[in-house]
Amino acid sequence: MQAYVFEPETGVATRTVLLVHGWTGDAGSMAGFVEPLLAAGFRVVAFDLPGHGASTGRELNIPLGVASLAAVARVFGPFQAIVTHSFGGAITLAALAGSVRGQPAVSAQRLVLIAAPSSITRITRQFGHAIGLGRRGQAALERCIHVVAGNPVEAFEGPLQLKAIGLPTLVIHDRQDRELGFQHAQALAESGPFVRLEATDGLGHRRILKARPVAESVARFVAGEG
Incomplete structure (x- = not known):
């Protein structure tokens, strides 16, 4: 697994945030979140899922994704938060809920699901x-x-897993997402009062990752300011 670690310039970070990209993406696709999180004092870790970026492998599914996330967690955890995009959200939910047999459940204090599937x-x-x-x-x-x-x-239904996890969760989704409709976000938001839904307009499924207001909202939530 290829991982990338970013340390804040001022002081030593005591809390770590993990970034998990989606299908056909790589760690670089999550780059927009690094600076705001560093400015908030966090160490940031990003990695390439199997078969993506500089990581080895030729395929990716939820069990492989969970195994890779668990391996990254053993080296860089514990995590203050995990910030995900698209299929990375499904992988992370399965990892947090312990839905893949033979893999230990990963832990985090907060969760961010951006353009994630619910079902x-x-x-x-x-x-x-x-x-x-x-x-x-x-x-x-x-x-x-x-x-x-x-x-x-x-067993991999998002709302079912979110209810089992019960973490403070921020769901961000664009109303014009053509790859995963907004109904996915609405279903996730109905998991419980610990979930907050933020809707965007006109950013679609991938441009949402490059929107500065989205990255700043994520940093505030991770820091416990929202």
Whole structure:
């Protein structure tokens, strides 16, 4: 796993924030959050998920992602917060909830989910429909997921995992996100009173990562100011 560590210029950071990118991204795609978090006094760690960036591997799924996150946590944890984007949010929820058998649960004090999916079941079935799977094909696909992950696909539902975790959570999602509709954010926000939803307009699924107001809002939340 390729990891990158950023230390604040003034003083020694006592708290660490982990950045987890999404599908087809890499650590660099989360770069917009580094400066605001450093300015708030945090050490920042970013890493490339398997098969992405400079990390080895040719594939990525939730079990592989959870294993890589757990490995990073063993070296750089504990974490004040984990800030995620897209599929990185699904991986992080599974890691925090201990949803992948054989992997220890990762811990953090706060969680940020940016443009994250709420339902892996829905995404799996949308994928099956898109490639023309019938009922038997879809059932076979979900059995494969069960074998690989050690749990049925329903165990990775975002609201279910968030309720089990119960961490102060900030959900940020754009109303015009065409890759993962805003309903995903709404479903996550209904997990409990510990979840706060912030909506943006016109940033889509990826440009949201480059918006300075979003990065500053994340830094304030991580620091406990919101």
